[in-house]
Amino acid sequence: MVGHNDAVNVVARRSTGRLLVTAACLLTIGCSSTVSGNAVRDPRVVPVDVPVLRESQLDDVMLSLDELADVVGAAELETLVDDEVMSDNLDVASDPDCLGAVMGAEESVYADSGWTAVRDQVVADSNDEHWIEQTAVLFSSDAEASRFYDQSASAWEECAGYSVTIEDTDLSYVWGIGDLSADDDMLVQVTTEEESPDWMCQHALSAASNLIVETWACTYGGSDGAIDIAERMLDNARG
Template identity: 45%
Template sequence: MSCVSRVPVSCAAVLVSALLSGCVSTVGGTALRDQSAAPDSLDVPTLTESDLDRVLLTAGEVNGIMGATGIRVTGSSQNMSDNSDGVSDVDCLAAIYGAEQLVYQGSDWSALRDQVLQEPTADNEHWVEQIVVLFPSAAKAAAFVEKSRTTWQKCGGTSIDIDNSDVHSTWKIDTADVSGEILTQVSTQRNAGGWGCQHALTSASNVVVEAWACSNSITDEARTIAADMIKNAVKK
């Protein structure tokens, strides 16, 4: 999962290195939960690559959702990452990382925006990743989400080991909630003081959005981020 290996370096490195500072954080925090509209209740137009940046939330909006004040953008990328060599079960790569080259391979995606946000401190209390991926059609975007639904269900209840450079961590992947328009799944890092992440994924029109929200008291923040990204997609 994005949380398992992302530290702000350069964003291709941000998205391949790790949010190690967040993942070992033992600082508590209480996040705010927002009730947002589901994608199926919104009329999203067909988007182009020039629309992708505005789908992303602002740092202020992310702070509001996470119940924080100091979160800001620490890295961004327009390329897929490849962390497949660092996971113990590559078949569950989609449940543990976002914007992965191997996961999106063959899906016919054409462009993406990937952004990491966190407090710029060594022991950050929150870590967020927001991703929007462009497809040639709504059918292609929806097909990717359906494929992910199956993978997330299969990987729920398992543990995944992550080896990235000299860092090792183990993540417990909970049962996925795949009953609604927005898929969600929570993963918790072993021996990290309760640090965990919610992963959310959905599609609307010809885009797929992914969100990761991590803290020591994570609830439904990634779902809210994903839903609000879809709201931004409406505003063409």
């Protein structure tokens, strides 16, 4: 298995009752404003109270199951994936340039960015009402993390309004990508699964020091769960 989001080998429950590719469970809502032109990170608003992190501190950045459940309002969550590797879904995406807008912790998206370590976790509840992914990625320097943020902002914005098909041997899903929001140093975007438009996932990404946090929170009608999780992860990074 290449990674937890490998479209052929790893699947997870979705609220529709079907088995879907884990990384394909992604949509975003709750965007407070739409960005026009290139969304570029303002270095003046980078959190200055986050120290340079070591790999041994990545686990402390991640939220516990109870904390995740509290954020999204779930009664109980179970771990589906707990990895220290990136995923590889490049071959099953119809538009590789937009892979990072519909899937998290992707090897090809982070390639040559200067990342050095990753913690990635996918959790869900037994009622198929919540699906969450939290990812903490360590970089060699804060400059490389900031550069990845900027590149992600540009890529997500360019993909807004387009659709990406995720297809393996047995399954095929089309994801529509919404507008990009870049408020308070946080990227947020909406993506919608064509056959289940009521099932919404929020995608968020932020950087602080030499850390990138990337989150997804999926539920019926959508929520700001991904933003809330990312903010709590950054709080953990501050120590």
